[in-house]
Amino acid sequence: MTTSTTARIWKPEIETMSREELRELQGRRLREQVAYVHERSPFYRRKFAAIGLEPGDVQGVDDLRKLPFISKDELRRSQDETPPFGDHVCATREEIAWLPSTSGTTGTPLLLPRTAADIETWTELNARAFTAVGIGPDDIYQNILTYNWIYGGMALHLGAQRTGAVVVNAGMGNTEKQIWALKYMGTTAFHATPSYLIHLGNRFAEAGETDQLKVRSIVAGGEVGMAGAEAKARLRRLFPRVETLADVGGVTDVGTMIWAECREMCGGHLAEDSVICEILDTETGEPVAPGEVGELVFTDVVTKGAPLLRYKVNDLTRVDEAHCDCGRTLARIPDGILGRADDMITVRAANVYPSAIDEIVKSFAEIRGEYQVIIDKPGDLDVMTLRLERAGDLSAEAERDLLRRIDDRVKMNFGSRAEIELLDPGTLPTFVYKAKRIIDKRKGESEQDAVDKAAEQQRG
């Protein structure tokens, strides 16, 4: 859609370097980072000593596999045992300039100490990512992300500002004001979670005000389901005049926009010079074949506050190193995140990724944004029920036809049938982030869990 001659590249010397040069740069930064964490952190010294690893054993990217993995549980333990920061942290108290933390939805929030140098590093990396999306000095960018406590909203604010864009610090929630700002301020770019994006799009469509939007670029991240062609097609129907719908992602324990789609929209380019990415077999921990799906493992070679080496992210994805027309040589994540490694559902012995369900739901214009998947085992067999909201009134005939087409898609994708329930719009709970749409009754979950979670988010 966009030629490389018109699209800007923030740091061409890095983003278009040859794969060999990139590997060389990664190796040099990895060597330095390993020496740095060993010097600064008792946590790393213990982990290295446990396997007899000396910092000098890691000379380049090929030696990455000598390093032990790190899990989130280990970081929590480190923080519990050496409060408040934990001894995995490498910066001194004097060097720490900013103290965001994780949301803590699954336990005590993890502190993410950042030094002044880290703030600068990630402001540049986020500016680079926004530039890839096509956001720059001509834009009014509405940052519809949480600012308080967590890392993302503020870090992305700084990155967008660095590109020269005008930044509106909207924060999350207050849909009426978001809609007012989108119209009144003439917002040309914004960032939101995919569920909120659909919520906003539906609001504009219902009010017949879609034409009043001046938005050219939409950035979405934080959940599965934005990267696929179906998800994009659905968003395109809601925002017909938008040029770029970019999937971005990261894991805040490491960094904010670790990947971002360029205007070619064929998968987010990874910031590989700063965060080395491995895709490993979930069973064996060995690298999968190029292009295969596996678990994402990040090694941060630039952050100084609390750098994480071989951090198991618990996300499933695949990586593509093929040529991109934008000119960037950085590898891409073509399908976004396919789901949490421990979230994959098995229905009648078949693996079902949450993103695959999302794709199906988003491919039907007659279906609204929210949906729910109930997995149960009333007898000997698993039963999957898709609860979907109609976008509007349908004749009995149109409804039968729709049900048949959904049934065909489900059979094609999963190899087995699903029960399908069509509901009135607004029946299902609406989420602003981390949607709870899959309810596995085999694990004792219930519909009420989703209702409670949505209510909690509305209050927050």
Ligand SMILES: [Zn+2]
């Ligand atoms: Zn590209």
